[in-house]
Amino acid sequence: MDILTQQLFNGLTIGSVYSLVALGLTLVYGILHIPNFAHGALYMLGAYITLTMMLLWGVHYWIAMAVSVLVVGLLGVLMDRLVFHPLRNAPPIHDKIAAIGILLFLEAFAQLIWGADYRTMETPYGQVIDIFGMTATTQRVLINIGAIAVMILLYLFLKKTYIGSTIIAMAQNREGAHLVGINTNKVAMLTFMISGGLAAIAASLSAPINLVFPGMGHLVILKAFVIIILGGMGSVPGAILGGYILGFTESLGATYISNDYKDIIAFLLLVVILSIKPKGLFSREDF
Amino acid sequence: MGSLLKNRGWVIGALAVAILFPFVLPNAYFLHILTLAFIWMIAVYGLNLLAGYTGYLSLAHAGFFAIGAYALGLLTVKTEINYWLALVLACLITSAIGAVVGLVALRTREHFFAIYTLCVGYIIYLVIDKWDGLTGGVRGLIGIPVPSNIGPLSFETPLSQYYLVLFFLIFTVLVMYRIVHSLTGRTFIAIRNSEDLAQTIGISTMKNKLLVFVLSTFFAGLAGALYASFIRFIGPDIGYITIIFDLLTYLLVGGIGTLAGPIVGTFLIVAVSQSLQFLQDYRMLIFGPLLTLLIIFYPRGIVGAYYDWRMKHTAKKVKRTRKEQRYFESETVDAEKKVKEG
Amino acid sequence: MLIETKKLTKRFGGNVAVNEVDFTIEEGKINAIIGPNGAGKSTFFNLLSGSYTPSAGQVIYKGKDITKLSPDRIAKLGVARTFQTTNLFEQSTVLDNVIVGHRLRTKSNLWDAVLRTKRFAKEEKKCREKAMEVLDFVDLTHVMNQQAGSITQEEKKRVAFALALATDPEVVFLDEPTAGINPGETEGLADLMEKMVKRKITVCLIEHKMKMIMKLADKIMVLNYGEKIAEGTSEQIMNDPAVIEAYLGGDASA
Numbered sequence: 002m003d004i005l006t007q008q009l010f011n012g013l014t015i016g017s018v019y020s021l022v023a024l025g026l027t028l029v030y031g032i033l034h035i036p037n038f039a040h041g042a043l044y045m046l047g048a049y050i051t052l053t054m055m056l057l058w059g060v061h062y063w064i065a066m067a068v069s070v071l072v073v074g075l076l077g078v079l080m081d082r083l084v085f086h087p088l089r090n091a092p093p094i095h096d097k098i099a100a101i102g103i104l105l106f107l108e109a110f111a112q113l114i115w116g117a118d119y120r121t122m123e124t125p126y127g128q129v130i131d132i133f134g135m136t137a138t139t140q141r142v143l144i145n146i147g148a149i150a151v152m153i154l155l156y157l158f159l160k161k162t163y164i165g166s167t168i169i170a171m172a173q174n175r176e177g178a179h180l181v182g183i184n185t186n187k188v189a190m191l192t193f194m195i196s197g198g199l200a201a202i203a204a205s206l207s208a209p210i211n212l213v214f215p216g217m218g219h220l221v222i223l224k225a226f227v228i229i230i231l232g233g234m235g236s237v238p239g240a241i242l243g244g245y246i247l248g249f250t251e252s253l254g255a256t257y258i259s260n261d262y263k264d265i266i267a268f269l270l271l272v273v274i275l276s277i278k279p280k281g282l283f284s285r286e287d288f
Numbered sequence: 289m290g291s292l293l294k295n296r297g298w299v300i301g302a303l304a305v306a307i308l309f310p311f312v313l314p315n316a317y318f319l320h321i322l323t324l325a326f327i328w329m330i331a332v333y334g335l336n337l338l339a340g341y342t343g344y345l346s347l348a349h350a351g352f353f354a355i356g357a358y359a360l361g362l363l364t365v366k367t368e369i370n371y372w373l374a375l376v377l378a379c380l381i382t383s384a385i386g387a388v389v390g391l392v393a394l395r396t397r398e399h400f401f402a403i404y405t406l407c408v409g410y411i412i413y414l415v416i417d418k419w420d421g422l423t424g425g426v427r428g429l430i431g432i433p434v435p436s437n438i439g440p441l442s443f444e445t446p447l448s449q450y451y452l453v454l455f456f457l458i459f460t461v462l463v464m465y466r467i468v469h470s471l472t473g474r475t476f477i478a479i480r481n482s483e484d485l486a487q488t489i490g491i492s493t494m495k496n497k498l499l500v501f502v503l504s505t506f507f508a509g510l511a512g513a514l515y516a517s518f519i520r521f522i523g524p525d526i527g528y529i530t531i532i533f534d535l536l537t538y539l540l541v542g543g544i545g546t547l548a549g550p551i552v553g554t555f556l557i558v559a560v561s562q563s564l565q566f567l568q569d570y571r572m573l574i575f576g577p578l579l580t581l582l583i584i585f586y587p588r589g590i591v592g593a594y595y596d597w598r599m600k601h602t603a604k605k606v607k608r609t610r611k612e613q614r615y616f617e618s619e620t621v622d623a624e625k626k627v628k629e630g
Numbered sequence: 631m632l633i634e635t636k637k638l639t640k641r642f643g644g645n646v647a648v649n650e651v652d653f654t655i656e657e658g659k660i661n662a663i664i665g666p667n668g669a670g671k672s673t674f675f676n677l678l679s680g681s682y683t684p685s686a687g688q689v690i691y692k693g694k695d696i697t698k699l700s701p702d703r704i705a706k707l708g709v710a711r712t713f714q715t716t717n718l719f720e721q722s723t724v725l726d727n728v729i730v731g732h733r734l735r736t737k738s739n740l741w742d743a744v745l746r747t748k749r750f751a752k753e754e755k756k757c758r759e760k761a762m763e764v765l766d767f768v769d770l771t772h773v774m775n776q777q778a779g780s781i782t783q784e785e786k787k788r789v790a791f792a793l794a795l796a797t798d799p800e801v802v803f804l805d806e807p808t809a810g811i812n813p814g815e816t817e818g819l820a821d822l823m824e825k826m827v828k829r830k831i832t833v834c835l836i837e838h839k840m841k842m843i844m845k846l847a848d849k850i851m852v853l854n855y856g857e858k859i860a861e862g863t864s865e866q867i868m869n870d871p872a873v874i875e876a877y878l879g880g881d882a883s884a
Contacts, residue, residue: 036399087584093398094345095587098540099580105533106576113570219529223410226403234399261418268407268414272392275404279395463744470743470750471757474730482717488679489797490705490734499740588721595721599777 006135008252014141014210016248017148021203022221023228023240024155025196031172031235032192035085038100040200041222042107045215047073047201048208049115052122062125066205070198077197078190086186111215124209144206151202152241155195159237168192172235220264227271295548302551306454310447319446325558326453327515330460332538332550334507340545341468342500343480347532348389348405351412352505354527356382356512358416361429361522371436375513382509383502390501394494397483409529417524428523432516453514460507465547467503476500480545537575540582543589552590632657632801632832633678633709638687640673640856647673649856650687655801660827661834662843665853666876671836672714674853675803678834679711680704692800706734710799714806716790720779724770724789727778728761731796735760757796764795767829768822784815791822795831802826804835808842820846844868852876 022044029037047069054065080103088096126139159165167183168191204217211217228247232239247267255263310319331353339345359378363369369377393404416423423429435443435452443449467473475496478486483493516522525531542553561571586593633655640648648670655661663671676682678689680701689697696704718727736757742750765774768788773781778789787807794802804823808816820842823833837843843850844864852860852867854876860867867873 030399034399036403084580084584091583091587092343094339094343095583097345097399097402098536099583101533101536102576102579102581102583104576105537105572105579109570109572109576113573117569223407227407230400230403262414265411265414268411271404271407272411275396275400276392279397279400466744466746467740471730471733471736471738471753472740472743474726475733477719477722478730478733481719482713484681484701485713485717485793487681487701488705488711488713489731489793490702491730492700492702503740599721603780 003135004256008256009249010135010137010141012249012252013245014144014248015252016245017145018203018207018244019221019224019228019248020241020244021148021151021199021206023225023232023244024152024237025199025203026222026225027229027232027235027237027240028168028172028192028199029196030229031237032168033081033085033089033189035096035100036226037196038097038222039080039103039107040196040225041218042104042111043073043077043197043200043218044204044221045111045213045218046076046107047197047204048122048213048217049111050201051205052120052208052213053115055122066202069201069205073201074194074198077193081190081193086189108215108218115215117215120213122208122213127209138210140209144210147202147206151199155199156237164191224267227267230271230274298548303458310450316446319450321558321562323446323450323453323518324515325554326450326457327511327518328535328538328558329457329550329554330514331508331511332535332542332554333460333464334504334511335535336539336544336550337464337467337476337507338500338504340539340549341473341480342476342497344394344497344501345402346393346405346501346504347402347529348393348409348412349504349508349535350529350531351409351527352382352386352508353512353515353531353535354412354416354522354524355385356509357516357522357526358423358429358512359509360513360516361432362422364433364517365429365431371433371517372438375435375510375517378513379506379509382512383506386505386509387498387502390498390505394497394501406529409527409532413524413527413529416527423524426524428521429516430521432520432522434520435517449518453518456510456514460510461547461551468547472496472499533572537579539589540579541589543591543593545588546591546595549589549591556590631655632692633834634690635678636688636690638674638677638689639685640670640677640682641685647856648677648684648853651853651856651858653851653858653861655832655834656849657832658827658830659832659848660823660846661832662847662850663834663836663853664838664840664843664850669853670856671853672805673856675711675805675836679709679803702734705797705799708798708800709803710794710797710801711803712790712794712805712807714809716786716793718778718786718789720777722778723775724778724781724785725758725761725765725774727789728765728792728796729757731764731793732757732760732798734797760796760798761792764792767795767825768792784811784818787811787819788822791819795826799831801832801834804833806836806838808837808839816842 022040025043026037026040029035029040050069050072051062051065054060054068055062060068084099084103085096088099124140126143128139129136130139130142132142159169167188171183171185171188224247225244228243229236229240231246232241232243247270250270251263251266254266258266309322331349334352335346335349356378359381360374363374363377364371389405389408393401393408396404417425419425434449437443441448443452467476475486475491478489478491479493479496486493512526515526538554538557539550540553541557542551543549557575564571564574582589588595631654635651635653637650637652638648639646639650651674653663663674665671673682677684680696680699680703684697687697688695691704691707691709694707696707696709699707718724736753738747738750738753741747742753762771762774765771768791770785770788770792773785778786781789791802791804791807794804807823808819811819816839823835823846826833835847844867847864850860850862850864850867851858852870852873854872859872859876860870862870
């Protein structure tokens with residue numbers, strides 16, 4: 002019983018991180034129909050920037066994270082302007098390859114600056130606490146609270162502000178949005194900004210319980226793709242729900258099936274889904 | 289026909305260089321690097337047929353390369369069957385797994401296909417990495433034998449291996465040339481242009497896509513098997529996604545959807561990487577942006593850019609000769625008039 | 631009657647795009663389908679050519695039920711179609727683009743290609759000759775060896791016709807064949823359609839240009855909100871109150 006609650010809490014924590022990463026991915030997909038393979042590199046950079054700020058200048062954790070969000074967000078905007086915008090009318094294979102090129106560059110860049118070593122991030126919230134008879138570090142609790150807070154903020158932004166509603170409008174119908182006078186370029190940039198920011202938050206929150214290294218984004222981004230296919234490409238609630246489902250499945254799978262193969266669960270899940278529904282779950286059939 | 293003759297010069301030249309190279313520059317290190325490059329070229333050709341000619345970007349091909357390598361390695365090390373039989377079996381095993389994956393993967397399109405194959409590639413990598421009992425896991429597989437003798441031919445020396453791999457590369461190029469320049473190849477290209485249109489002119493797209501997919505995994509497997517018996521040691525990282533990115537870079541730089549692209553791109557990148565040895569770990573600092581810039585400005589790579597240049601060149605020539613002709617005709621008419629008037 | 635639809639219906643989710651349409655396509659004639667935007671014309675075409683599977687109803691072609699057949703099987707039976715936008719391989723020549731159109735009448739496979747068999751040579755030649763023949767038919771011989779990317783919009787439309795004709799069809803469906811080209815060129819394409827009918831190829835088209843249709847078509851069906859509201863000769867259609875109402879959006883007497 003103890004193990005079960007512990008694993009459920011673990012699943013919640015992992016799921017929170019997955020959801021945040023998947024949210025950024027799904028927003029960009031919804032607006033621009035780009036499967037952004039470079040999103041994992043943004044996640045990785047987010048962790049490194051926070052880490053560097055803390056180590057080099059002794060900046061406080063939260064401030065470091067805020068800087069990271071800003072820098073990675075701007076990097077996302079830069080990617081849109083320099084690469085994806087010029088490719089908007091190219092054949093579908095092109096933007097994927099371009100994204101892969103960015104991914105490779107950013108990883109090599111990180112390796113050049115920070116080296117290939119695995120690093121750990123110290124957190125001011127390392128103490129162990131006791132909730133409902135189970136032990137956890139404050140950091141893990143923080144991940145959950147932080148992620149949920151970010152999701153609520155994002156929801157309010159998308160639903161309650163004008164600028165947020167333009168993102169939704171454009172995700173639903175790009176040409177229509179253009180016709181009613183929405184500046185689609187601006188919305189695209191904004192979306193990349195948010196998407197990069199979300200990746201930076203996810204990475205900065207989870208770095209203290211994981212390790213920081215140039216390839217840290219690989220598995221996360223692959224799983225984020227699984228999640229958004231699970232939850233419907235472009236769907237915001239789908240990304241959140243899918244993230245938590247995968248988080249729980251993995252942490253329970255690791256305990257009760259095999260720790261070695263826990264990373265395969267996500268991919269097997271995807272292979273099964275796409276085998277049955279080639280256009281993903283929740284696809285609007287026939288269109 | 290003219291372009292064929294023009295290309296023939298290139299083909300004969302490249303072939304002569306490849307055959308004579310070991311005599312002109314008897315350097316063991318270069319020989320090793322070139323042999324490896326030839327192996328990559330075979331894999332890139334497989335990828336090109338699928339991504340370049342049919343329009344399906346598969347990110348699982350590092351996995352199929354690894355399957356070919358491990359199939360050959362395991363067959364020769366654990367069952368000790370004849371090398372050549374093992375080579376044939378390795379290709380067949382890879383194609384068979386390719387057929388199963390293709391049957392499902394090809395029902396998806398575009399992004400879904402790319403993501404699906406990325407995941408399949410990762411599953412293959414993880415299975416190789418974790419299945420200690422069969423593959424040796426992270427320790428890898430050692431002691432893979434060199435190809436066994438065929439009559440008097442022995443493949444003990446690096447030189448003989450070089451020619452063996454070159455033979456398979458030529459075989460690959462020949463097969464690719466014949467496929468691309470045939471109704472079968474035209475069928476693939478029609479699918480790349482528009483699947484809906486292809487269907488309405490009576491092409492069974494699923495059947496043809498599956499054929500391409502299996503073919504391309506066959507060549508990935510062949511390259512993997514050759515790699516295993518050349519390096520004689522393999523680890524799970526040959527199936528990791530970075531390998532597919534390398535292959536893609538070779539293909540994109542050379543020219544996706546062109547016949548010479550895989551050779552040009554692989555050779556160039558391998559040569560540049562060698563002369564920039566100090567960059568080894570950071571080579572993607574250059575190749576990453578290169579990949580991105582190429583796809584924006586020269587989506588068909590070096591070979592494609594060359595074709596475009598030549599096409600423009602001949603178009604200009606045609607225009608010029610036409611103009612000259614017209615000028616000439618009008619002059620003769622004028623002259624005739626004058627003659628009549630005179 | 632070459633093709634007959636019986637209560638053909640297509641639903642997308644809760645929307646009915648085509649609702650119980652009975653229609654016949656007369657052999658050796660020019661049949662047209664007209665209707666306001668969003669009337670379900672393209673959907674109807676996609677149902678006939680097999681791109682969509684109907685939710686209900688049947689499509690009968692020469693007495694054979696083809697409702698559930700895939701588009702490539704339907705094409706092999708002699709039904710060809712064009713799309714509103716033509717995707718050509720722009721870096722290739724016009725001729726190269728059309729050669730593949732006759733692929734469905736050939737049998738050579740991968741082995742023939744790799745081993746360069748006799749069948750390969752024979753069929754390559756056959757497809758090339760077919761392509762030349764149809765390009766001649768649509769009057770494009772002069773641009774045959776040009777890059778497909780360099781020809782005009784109207785020439786691209788003709789290439790699309792040629793590609794459809796290369797499949798040796800008995801009936802050709804044309805999806806807005808004259809969209810985006812000028813009146814003079816439209817006339818040229820109309821002549822081409824008449825030429826096709828003379829060659830015993832049945833034509834069925836979707837069109838917006840009313841004047842042209844009224845002159846050209848032997849038989850017209852009008853769709854509105856997915857339902858057939860009229861069917862007949864151009865004269866009957868022009869005097870049909872339901873059609874007038876659909877097009878003018880008011881009652882006929884006004």
